[in-house]
Each structure stands twice: as C-alpha cells, then as structure tokens.
Amino acid sequence: MRSLQAPLLAAALIATTLVLAPGSPGTGPAQAATDSVVLDGVTVHPRRGTRQVVTVRHTRGYHARVTLWALRQRGWVRRMRAADGRIGYGGLVAAGRREQGTGTTPLGTFRLPWAFGTHAKAAGWDLGYRRIRAGDFWVEDNGSRFYNRYRNQRQGGFRWWLPASDENGSERLSDYPVQYEYALVTSFNHRQVRHRGAGIFLHVNGRGATAGCVSAPRWFLRRLLTRLDGARVPVVAIGR
Template identity: 25%
Template sequence: MLSKGVIKCGLVKNRSGAGSSFKRRMSRHIKTVIANCLVLGLCLGISGISHAAETKVSPNGETKSSVYREPKPTSPKETVAKKEKATKGTVQAPTKEKKGATYQNVKHIIVIAGHTNDKSKVTLNDYTLNSDGVWQKNWAVNGVCGEKGISAEKKEGDMKTPEGFFSPIMAFGIKDDPGSNMKYHKLETGDYWVDDSKSKYYNKLVNSYTTAKDWSSAEDMLNEAPYYNYGIALDYNKEGVPYKGSAIFIHCMKSDKDTGSAGCIRIPEDYMIKLIKETDENTKFFIMSNQQTWFDYRDKGK
C-alpha cells in the first residue's frame, strides 16, 4: 500500500520524502510489462512460422488448410491394426524397389499398345533406357494383334492377344538368320508348334520326325510363309497350362491390309528383321490394350 501523500503534476510526494523510491518502483514495473509484451509477441511470431513450415501438400497438388501431423499410435497393437485395416480391399502398386529387383537388367522394352478405334490394331514401339535413366523412344511401326483385341484373360482359341510383360524365348524363321542377337532357329520340315491342350507338348515346338505324336492340332511352321519368314516366340504360358493359350509370337505381316490374327502380333517384314537384330535375352515385351498403362509404368520409374 502506498503511503499517504499529495499527488501533484503526476508525481507522488509524501511527507517522509519517499517520492523518488516510488518513481523507481513504477519504472521497473513499466519495463517488466514492456518486456513481457515483447516476449509474448515473439512467441506468437514463432508459432506462425512453425505453422507455415508444417503445412503439407496433397498428392494432387492441393495445399491442406491446417497443420498436418502424423497421428501417433498409442501402442504397437494399434499400429498393426491400422495397417491391416488400410490393406483390406486395396491393391498397392509395386514399390520402386520391387520393380527394380524384377526388371533391374532391363534396358530395352518393346511396348505394344492397342488402338482405341480398332481393337485388332496395335503400334509397336521400341524403347531403350539411356544413361540418364530416361526411356527413349527409338522407332515405332503399326501392326495387328488378335482379332478380338488384347486381354489379360487369354484362352486357347479365343482370338485374343495376351496382355502383360513377356520375355523372348527364341527367334525363328523360314529364312536364314538375318543377324539375330539371340538364339535363332531356322525352321525345318516336320517343325510343329503344338496347340492341343491335351498333348504333353502343349505350347511347345516339336519335330514330328523325332517326337512321338500325341497331338491332334498343331501349327505346321514351315508352311506359314510369309508370316513365319521371321518371328520371335514369347514366353507366354511357358508352363503349358492347358487351355490358357499357345503359340504367341511377334512375326511378319503379309501386307498392310492384314486383319486381326488368332493372337499373335504381326508387323512388316523389314521391321521384323530390325526387331530380331535388336532383341536379346534381357529385352521385355510389354503388351497392353491401353497405352496409358505404359505411361504409368514409365513415369513411375522402372
């Protein structure tokens, strides 16, 4: 409590001469108030900066309106439960590590994409991976595929081309080896590709002079000129699962007026020669009904 005194001209005086002491106390009090205000202002400023730094951007480019913080589970069991809940009913895209492990040696991909206006037509695109890790398109050519288009559910005799990633088994042809970069088989009399699902040789190349016949249906390879002048056999259904489909090749067209095939890909003979010369055991053939599938794969990285 202040001592009794007289207030004059804003200064306090008392009979005991304590005015100067009061002024010192008031000065210290005012300085303390000012200092506290400065501290409070600084804290509010730091809080605003922190808020801005923690603002996240969503995958589609939109900025969240509030601070995002990853929720912290209360226990290890809760973490496991949340992961199981998130996994159910969803299919996650393969991680880069998984893709890299599967296709780590792939530097050459043949992308075969179906046309939207005619499901029996395709464009075959040649891509190589350059030193910067970018897929570079080298050349492209139009061709045909299965009469009924491209399908992930290929069946024997359905007139469809299978969709997916495939590797070459071998190059072959009625004509001499044009300079193949992999194993080349020049077709001989008696060479058949078995398409009878009941045969133990289903989806295999055999020669009737050396193999006991147990099939009722097979392609007479030597008599399929000009289609089999040159070809590359893919490893689709290499296990020979009955009725899953057989004899999936990339081979020559007869002319640019060719219609859909029984399931193979056909391209002009001069491009078939080029393809055989550039294909090796590490080349991948990527067949798809929609070219967007390739863009997604390419843009996410191999």
C-alpha cells in the first residue's frame, strides 16, 4: 500500500523481556506456538510452528511501537523494538471491514511469507525475496485475477496504465524507493476479496502516516530481514 512518508531516524531499543507462554511450566515452544498470547498489549494468534512475532502496538495518532519477539523454551523474549513505527492515516479497522482507499490498517495477525526491495538479496536473508525491477507493480485493479499480487506490466493481466488516483490503479513499486527499499509482504487479503485492499506491507518509514501499511525505521527493517526465518513461521500482529 503506497505510503505518504520519508525516512526518520530512531534509536534501537533492544531488551530481554520475558513473557511466559501459555500452558503449564513444562510447556515447550512447539506446544505453545499455536496458543494465543498477549505481547506488548497486542493479542497474537500464531500459526502452527510460529516462533517469531512482530507486534505493532498503536500509541498515538498514526504512531506505533513495533517489536520483534522470539519464542524460547520458557516463553516469548523481546529481541528488538522501534518506538517510531507508523500505521495508516485512516487509523485501525477490523480486517474483515476494511475497504480499499480508506487509508486504514487492518487489525489482526498475518503471516510474513516473503519480502521485496531495491537491493539484491543479501547473504543471511532466509525469507523468499524479490528485487524490484522496471515495470514491477503490486496489482490493485479490482477487475484483475491478479488482484493483490506482485506482477510485471509485461506479463499483462491488469490495467497498469491507469493513474494511481483511479480506484483500479495499481502501485508501481519503483515509485517508492525509500519505503520499499526493504518491505515484507503480509498475508492480509490473500484470498483476493475485491475492494478490501491490496498491498499491506511492513516497510520503511517515510514522512508521516502510511496509506494502510505498517512502517518502521530503516534500521529495524534491515535487521529484521537478517533475523526472520521462514522455518519459524513469522507473523505480524497489529493491535490497539
């Protein structure tokens, strides 16, 4: 989702806070990974095997606190935190009630399956990754079967020539070199419900609020890509 931002600096807050996982004292990570848990006030609904969580806790206005957590033998440990995260200019809304073009950020827990950005994939990045090329779009054309999918204009199948102001205009990824220097795709609306919204990412901060994504400082996204492990089934949980 296109952002309205430009980069800002923020200090890294790294801590070792422990939050006990649900269950008995002997409960291990594999057993606890599918139970809901509250981290930094955000209710998280992990997927089977989830051992990494990014929480997004709304603080004020369009600002949010973004935290990476890892599941250890006795509970969830805070690994990295950024105080200067952002949400959409329209605020937060239940995922099932979200509408395209409202600038709202969906509440809930979503997978973080892969990433994209302006750089070549670096050694140590475990998630699937796609480097932005000329003609790459995120499809927001409600008439296309590729709605809410990454696609190049040469492949066709969507009206890439429509302006961004059009309700079916798609997002040319190269138009956002700051925000999409590092970006993580979320599983929001992976079933392609039309007019619900497309392109909800976790990406680099810009100047202000986003148009529905979550963003965090550049340092946070860069470090996050080195830490996320697809085998640990990472998710992002967005809450109030």
